[in-house]
Amino acid sequence: MPELPWVRNDYAGTYDADLFFGAGEEGTPYVLIRTRAYNGMVPGPLIRMKACRNYRITVHNMLAEYPVGKTGTGSGQYDPTWTNLHLHGLHVSGDAPSDDVLTVNIQPGLSFTYTYRIPCDHAGGTNWYHPHKRGSTALQADGGAAGMVIIEGSVREAANTPVAYGTVPEHMLVVQEIVPYGANELAENAAAAEDQLLTVTTNTRASYWNGMTVKVEANLWQRVRILNVATTYNTVLTITPVNPVGGAPCSVVLLAKDGVFVASLPRSVPAEQSIFLSLSSRVDLAIRCPAIVSTRANAGEIVAEHHIRYRHIKHSGAAELPDTDIITTIANIVVYSSARPVAPNLPVWQPCRPAYLTKLAAPSGNPRPVAAIAVAALDGIPLTLGSTVQWDVSFSFLHPLHTHVNHMQLGPITAANQWSSLPGWHVAGDWIDTLAAPGTVPVYIRPERYTGKMVVHCHVAYHADSLGMTAAMAISGSGDGPNDIPVVTNFGTCITAPPKNQPYTVNAPFAITSFGAKMLAYKFDRGGEGIAYKNYNIGRRAILNLDRINTGIVRNDGASVEIDYSSAFGRFFVTRVRNSEWMLYTVNIQTAGVYSAALHVAAPFREDQAPITMNWSLWLDPSSGSGCPNPGSSALLVRVRDDGWKGTGPTAPAPIRAHPEAVVSRLKFNLPTGVHTLSLCFEGSAGGFELYYLEV
CATH class of the missing domain: 2.60.40.420 (Cupredoxins -  blue copper proteins)
Structure with missing residues (x-):
């Protein structure tokens, strides 16, 4: 799922992004709809935000070319080309310039910049965004203008999260039911509002779901974040094997509802892996799907498949409605064999609460x-x-x-x-x-x-x-408004201060002498996810060379950072680096002075392809849990930005491996003596390279 790109604004101390609200086309072989979308996509781009950061989202209304339609106030369908934005589920101010849905109305051709100050104790969870302009919400949000928001929790929350929960791969599923025709549905609402944007290529009742395939490894836990963008009815999702290939059912447990962990995890779900979803509901599940054959011999083969089925329910759990088109398979879970051992049952965990x-x-x-x-x-x-x-x-x-x-x-x-x-x-x-x-x-x-x-x-x-x-x-009462910086004085039940990151080799930080130091990238600090490193484990894990040669465990601390091995160079390296990931390295600077930094990386050369991009920064002594410190932080040592970087080695797909080369910072920086922490941040980097060393 494409993500909304953030731009670091060090002057304003914010992360900035743009949402373009305009026309978009979606459909199936049976129906094509011209409707409303964010950034041309249905669903809109995934928005990731983090506790203790400030964000600005500028919404641009791109509907100036369409007739304004009916205008009005109060109840009714009107203003089809006006819009605004609601971040659903966030604990932020309801007044402008924050999450104000009543007084902010963006006319066609104009823009508005929302400011969101995410509190430092905001719970991590799955939320979403959509237009909330009175008179046109049904036409816009029900028509496809919506997307998922993921909040990353505080460092205290990360420290409280067991490895078994904090490092599982995650998958995102947006269930977006778009119903062009029917009582109070899109076409009727468009007609009432005199809208001339919406067009549908069928005149029959049809429901459209933007289904997808969730790819998972057999016998390993996966986190599935589900958002239900529905129009009228409550629904039930079921996860069932596809016969005769499907085999045994997946183990399914509930982790969170509406962006908040349940009190005690894991929680079992009702029989037949049934999950309740109301309109706007989010549920986070953990699933573990078995294979029907032994999986170690042929890692990467499809060994099972399951359907995610969607049905409407009436109140009191009555039988499904008579319309056959509303009982359907909206997504598939495809299970691939794995070279890793079967994951044990998830441990019992009571999350702390802000x-x-x-x-x-x-x-x-x-x-x-x-x-x-x-x-x-x-x-x-x-x-x-x-x-x-x-x-x-x-x-x-x-x-x-x-x-x-x-x-x-x-x-x-x-x-x-x-x-x-x-x-x-x-x-x-x-x-x-x-x-x-x-x-x-x-x-x-x-x-x-x-x-x-x-x-x-x-x-x-x-x-x-x-x-x-x-x-x-x-x-x-005495509280905060939209422009106040939230100050946390009561941490709820998250009272334990997060632990400090520790050197990879206990009590032996990397020594930086007057000649510098060359640090193996995979030997980043210990301390866990959100403390010593940040890794986005998204989708099915790639089959790495380590899986094939069965070298064994490289690190013994459960770190989820992808590490592989080069037989050609006899070195371990960090791979699958993603935007906004970071790693900490504890160092003992023995000589104060002026230094420069370099990364030793390898990637096949991409002569006729889009650049890989090599964007990274180095920071000194960032605050706990902030490996990519907030914009405006004084901890920055150096930033390297090369959007045109295309690799180091022979042109892909060459039969020989790309050679590691140093990407050196042109700017120099001062380092003081003593034990310090260096943070290597990949904010803005597209990845696609192998990282062998950090050199100072």
Whole structure:
């Protein structure tokens, strides 16, 4: 899945990016739709953000060439060419220039820059983004303008995460149901808004899902992040083997809901690997799929396949709806044989919680009845920072209730408010931002940190647009606004300070003399993911030379950084380097002075192909967990940027291996004496090379 590229802005102290809201085409062999999209893609690019960083996203409205359409205010379908942006699930301010969905309206041909100050204690998790312009949300978000947001948690969260959870490969699945025709669907909404952008090549009811193939290694745990962008109905996903090849079912456990880990992991899911998804829901799963044959002899062969199936449900878990096109396979899991041993069961783990997600108790006083069908009654109701309120929510099975800024915690769950076909899915104490359940569900809400607006609405976009099912509550108290830098004084249950990175060889950092030092790249520090290194383990792991020659474990600390071995040069090297990854090296600088830096890398020469790009930077003593320090940091030693770099060795695909060569920094820098930490950061690098040494 393509990622939104960030540009480091050292002057402003932010990471900056651009989202272009415009027309895009999507479809199947049976239906082609011209609809709305971000950066020309459905779904939009993946957005990665990190706790304790500041971001600016400029949304450019590219619809100036289309007629404006119907204009209006209040309830209804109108302003089809106007837009704005909502980061769904994030704990950020609901006022401009942050996540303001009420007063920010971007006209065609204009732009608006949103600023997001991600708190240093923000929970890591799966979230998403979409337009939230009243009068046109259904037309825009339901039409395809949406994408996934992944928040990387704090260094304290990383230190609290067991290796078995923190280093598994991850896969992203965006389930985007686009329904051109039907009651309150795209074509009808477009007609009501006098929109002239939407075009559909069929006049029959059809649902379109942007399916994909999830490729996994047999017998190893994988994290699957799922976002459900639905229009009207709650749904159930099931993961089932494909017969006769499929073999035994995958092991499936639940990790997180709506961007927040459940209280105790791993949690089993209902029978037949069934997963509940409401409109806008996100679930994070861990799956381990067996092979039907021995896998060590022929690593990389397909040994099993599973279907991810999608069906709508009525309230109370009734049978699926009669429309056959809404019970379908939307994605496949293809299982490849592996040269690695079978992964054991995941350990039991109780994640620590930031203060804004710690357990709540039922407040004294009478709960407030909240009928999701009449959520507009909450408009203007005051809330107070730090004060817990209880809502008894009804009608959410037809009108999923979503809260901005602050999550809801589920109160007592009984047979009357549990999905009968998914027993055990709703659990008291779970944190969610969108509620869909039968009966009446007590939820607790405690506004934290941010004063100002908190929008609450039905997440059936047509209902929020046209039927007035939305409200803006007012949070008061002594807290932060959109331009304040969040200061964390209460770390919730994440009270243990993160450990410090340690040299690869215990008590023996690399010595930098007056002649410099040449450090083996794979001997980066120990300490774990997010402490000593950052590695994005995305998709199916490549079959490396190490797997073939069975050299054994290179490092004994469970580090997930991909390391391989060159038989030609007799050296280990770091491979599959990705944008924003980093590694720390503890050094003992014996002589203060002026130095330069070089990376010894190898890659086949790409004469007739796009450049690999070789962009990296070196930092001195970054703060804990910040291997690529925030823009404006004074820790920078040197930055090397070569967007035209095309490799070192013979032209690919040459039969001989590319030779390592030094990529040297032209700028020099001063180093003080003593024991220090150097951080090697690959921010902006496209990878595709082998890294042998860091030389200073």
